[in-house]
Amino acid sequence: MSLATVHGVVIDGVRGVMVRVEVAVSDGLPSVGVVGLPDASVAESRWRARCAVEASGQAWPNRRITVSLSPAEVRKHGAGLDLPIAVGVLVGASARPPDRLATTGFIGELGLDGRLRRSAGLLAAVLAARAAGLAAVVVPAEGTADLAKVPGIVVTRARDLAQVCAFLAGAEEASSTAPDHEESTAGPAVGAPPCDPLDLRDVRGHDLPRWALEVAAAGGHHLALVGPPGVGKTLLAQRLPGILPPLTEDRSLEVAAIHSVAGLPRSSLLLAEPPIASPHHSASAAALLGSARGGRVTPGSVTLAHHGVLFLDEAPEFTRPALEGLRQPLESG
Template structure:
């Protein structure tokens, strides 16, 4: 009884599992069946693969064709198995040699005429294949730049099914290899020099960049809240190689990678509209959940402009991700895990009518409280820095030339290096990642230094979580000041950043 094996990959969030595809021919009336928990799109592969084989001048077997996907208990979906299914069938039918199929993972959707179409998730799929010990990969030709990011695998690109079959028959020139890596300039980020005035907000942005802290900007419209947020990525250091692969893998699953320069090396900036649903923010969808805005902002910035317009349900959905740095979504076909270690930037007006000056507000006190009530206490407790923007009185409000992004980034880089040296044995990269117990025990400050913070805890002005976040901000302030450890002034400044009157 003819039997053949091929390999593909199943994705569950950013985690992949190598899938062995077995093709068996014979033993019943002519038909095709797929076993191994396929979803509807995978079940439809029978028709796509049959047509692609026929239109590639090959013959579909006239017997029972059984295609088994293992692990059998693992739900599988999508069209990325098509290429592997077609090759397995033709090898089982003894029309293609089996030698080159061993150790080769195949990813790609087949058009009816035999073209190999790109699919999402090539990068995380190949990372899983490499982990499983596979040594070669065949992907759609447009996905070659993305696939080439994975080292340790021989990468080949297929334009059609016929090209793949020709390669399996021994012609090395039938498939393309990746082009030499080209260096692409990083995307242009607006310069901080464009922001006029707002010295307090500019300082808070520098502190946020240096320590990885969340920040809330409140104030009248047109005072520069959005401009400041858009310039925050320019203050952050480039992504490390590991971070770049993580971010690129998420964008690959979301289908938002640029085809010519897929590797993302700059901290991403994601700004969802206030009408975005909860699923759009945290991820969701039928079958297996897709990544949302918070995962696409991994190792970058999630900017929520007009935060009070998002509504309580959407805002509260962020709380778990802010604490844990990842999101787990349970759906019909399983649990998807997506990393979500992002820096949150909230911006909002002071009231619904949003006048240029507070004195011109026409809202009732109840309307103002209800408006800001959408930013709940537990959510605000997770925001380290709260800043009230100044109303603009003149476009020439600042006589001196504002500092540029490059000038501020120099100080931020120095502060971050100090933090990395301090936390490196623990694996933390920023002060915001340092857990509260470590700050209170191994890196505890003298009681004299924390006296004001202890007083705030005694009178209920700050929560235990808020106290931990104050300590993290104090360490960032000391790093910016190039001090060995925070002093009473740094702790007081950190407490002032949490002043609820800022909102």
């Protein structure tokens, strides 16, 4: 029996959790079994991995294959484990594991043609790999040019499984830098200022409300703006993030990871300006506070406003369950 160990990542809530993918290739009737509390999408990865391996010109071992996902008590969901499972099978069938395997994480969904596709929460997964002490991580090349800006870890981008095999064999990372057309749309670097910020200088008059905004920004206080329609409450609230201190590098990446799990556009993820979330007053408690279903967590407006501003326009119009759900976060700060 030959055994291979590959590092993968799954999303748990709004953070990444390292998964140890152990693949045992042994004698016996040809079969593939996945253990370790996988959901349907992870259990089906064995078929995607097999088709991708064969499409990449590699031989799928005609032996008994057992895939163990550790820690076993954590529910594994999503297609991000396709790549580490495929790499584990290929390494387990070979005589000698590559030197890069022990310090490299693998994240990505596999197509039947061997192409790599990005999965939800990719930035959170990369940050989890960095926190685990890995030196490098292999991710899909599609739409991931901004991940190269994450400090402390080498991000290698591959188009398909064949490129990953070449990387493990010691070849140069041809796709470690993005194509020219992708670099031009990759977005700003970590800590970059916003392109067109809303500035408090746009507000004329309102000396007392402006002073209240400055006090709230300096002390991190909650703020209630009360007045008739059209006096500028929304105008002032939208400019509060512009006078908050810029996000540090770690906080900027933390906010970006939350937004990546939520599937928001990536063009504005790596900004130094604190985020602002402004839900409509008809939003449900789940939309405001977040929800969990089938092991997947959908961040709500409260989470999306992390390290920033949660603006509740027409606050009395929100439903009672939504406002009751905000009581403890407001009291605890």
